[in-house]
Amino acid sequence: MKKEVIIIGNGIAGVTLAVLLQRKGISFALLHRKGEKPPFALGETLPPSVLPLLHELDLLSVFEENAYRKTYGYHSMWGSARVTDINFYHHNPYKNGLKINKHQTLERMRDLIRDDMISYDHGFDVIHEEHGNTIVLAKNEGIKIVQGKILVDATGRNRAVLQKLKVESKIFDELVALSCHVPKLKHPKLTHEVYVESFKQGWGIVSALNETENICTIYTYKGHNILSQLKDVSRWKSVLSETVYFKDFIVADDAIKIKGGNANSSVADQISGVNWLALGDAAMSFDPLSSHGITNAIYTSARAAKAIEKKLTEADEEVFPAYGKAMKTIFQQYLESKNQLYQQETRWKDADFWKRFF
Ligand SMILES: Cc1cc2nc3c(=O)[nH]c(=O)nc-3n(C[C@H](O)[C@H](O)[C@H](O)COP(=O)(O)OP(=O)(O)OC[C@H]3O[C@@H](n4cnc5c(N)ncnc54)[C@H](O)[C@@H]3O)c2cc1C
Missing domain, CATH: 3.30.9.100 (D-Amino Acid Oxidase; Chain A, domain 2)
Structure with missing residues (x-):
């Protein structure tokens, strides 16, 4: 199977990107693990x-x-x-x-894109080809080969694609x-x-x-x-x-x-490469105190959809590095404001939990 974009992970980030690419007429395959249970309802705000x-x-x-x-x-x-x-x-x-209601929202969004979803149950491998294409092997009973020009990590805090690409992360707490x-x-x-x-x-x-x-x-x-x-x-x-x-x-x-x-708060050392991008929690994950995780998943998907379109239609080589740089700046600003927020709580400055912020 040949597609322009291969997205791995079907949470809010991956599914939002799929919907946006579909509207732009950019072909994609959305890969996810077979038989995933509905997520525990966190009722994110x-x-x-x-x-x-x-x-x-x-x-x-x-x-x-x-x-x-x-x-x-x-x-x-x-x-x-x-x-x-x-x-x-x-x-x-x-x-x-x-x-x-994340589960129900995702179900409705997946209804829009079901034709392009591929499930697997024995993991996946990523192979880079000489001509700049990436091949993903989705492993089931047999192996399904998916070929694409751009690979997207939307696997949340697992960072499953980044791990395959040997990209490390910084964890702040x-x-x-x-x-x-x-x-x-x-x-x-x-x-x-x-x-x-x-x-x-x-x-x-x-x-x-x-x-x-x-x-x-x-x-x-x-x-x-x-x-x-x-x-x-x-x-x-x-x-x-x-x-x-x-x-x-x-x-x-x-x-x-x-x-x-x-x-925890964490960020991938690299958020984009020549032909790949990370989105949502896979790119950077936020302390839930910020109520910023879903916003980040939607925002990074919107930015990524534009970057992918530009890269495919104009062969713009600057657009992926610019995406990665912009996300790192956002994360740096977030870290500063997060620490200020925790430092507002001074009643237990010496307690095990709070002393980490002072
Ligand atoms: C306790 C808690 C409370 C929170 N409260 C809020 C809140 O109030 N407001 C807010 O905005 N955010 C909140 N968040 C954060 C928010 O839930 C996440 O930031 C958001 O869901 C991230 O979306 P995502 O699509 O990037 O990742 P995820 O939702 O993690 O989706 C990743 C998807 O990839 C799949 N996947 C993982 N590994 C693989 C693999 N190897 N192969 C294929 N697929 C894989 C997963 O099954 C999942 O479907 C909270 C988080 C926590 C933990």
């Missing part, structure tokens, strides 16, 4: 600032129609024991964000997340259904996922001694006993499953 980009890309209706709900602000207790109220009413032109779905509680002291609270060993966020469930996520560092306790939901209440409101959302029920994973 999209800030109002990304909605104009979605509108410009003609993707806003897909995200809106498949979102759990609109969000109009959030509360946070960060830096002091006072609740801060952040409202989106002054944002223009959109006065709301979205709590997205060891943040990990533990999440669980709990029965919905509307807190009497809070109006918004998104609440962030810092505490001595890390920070947590709770938000309404739908009419019956909240999602709670605790962030701390890999190796922190509270981690072993947090693996058992019946102990969350005692671990979080010093929080002001967060503990009220916790329910000790053995049937509740906990999902853990990395939430």
Whole structure:
């Protein structure tokens, strides 16, 4: 099979790129692992600032129609024991964000591109050919050979293509997340259904996922001694006993499953090469405190679609290096603002978790 672009990974970044390339009439193959389970619902929040980009890309209706709900602000207790109220009413032109249902949104977007999707179950290999083409061997019972001019890594934090290309990454911290779905509680002291609270060993966020469930996520560092306790939901209440409101959302029920994973900030040493690009988390991954991960997946896909078009139609050799450079600049700015945000919390400066920021 011959295509212009081979995209590996079908999360928000890979699927958005596929939709945008299809509209430009650029052929692609979207490779993904066979039998992937629906992702654990994290209920990621999209800030109002990304909605104009979605509108410009003609993707806003897909995200809106498949979102759990609109969000109009959030509360946070960060830096002091006072609740801060952040409202989106002054944002223009959109006065709301979205709590997205990633699985459903992706299903709708994949419906648009299903013909060009290839699944495999025994991994893939990447071979560079002399004429500048890349061949990907998608391994099933047999081997499917896909040939393309441009290869795209959209495999998220796995960076599966970059690993094959021997591109390393820089990891800036060891943040990990533990999440669980709990029965919905509307807190009497809070109006918004998104609440962030810092505490001595890390920070947590709770938000309404739908009419019956909240999602709670605790962030701390890999190796922190509270981690072993947090693996058992019946102990969350005692671990979080010093929080002001967060503990009220916790329910000790053995049937509740906990999902853990990395939430660190990291960036690939190289984000683009002569005939390849990385997108979304594969290019750079953000601390969820920034609510920037999905925005990054959409933005990098939009930039990459333009760069790919220019490279294919004008043989512009500068456009991929420029893409990589622009993304690195964004990441550097993000790192600075992330550190400033953590440094606003000075109550536990000497505690294991917080002292890393001072
Ligand atoms: C706990 C938590 C909370 C978060 N909250 C927010 C939030 O509120 N707001 C926000 O904007 N962002 C948030 N994020 C970040 C956001 O979820 C990610 O940044 C975003 O989903 C990245 O999209 P992606 O398409 O780049 O990667 P992914 O969503 O990781 O998609 C990668 C795809 O590639 C596939 N893949 C992986 N390896 C391979 C392989 N070897 N071969 C083929 N396919 C492969 C995966 O199965 C997946 O389908 C949060 C993240 C975490 C962990």
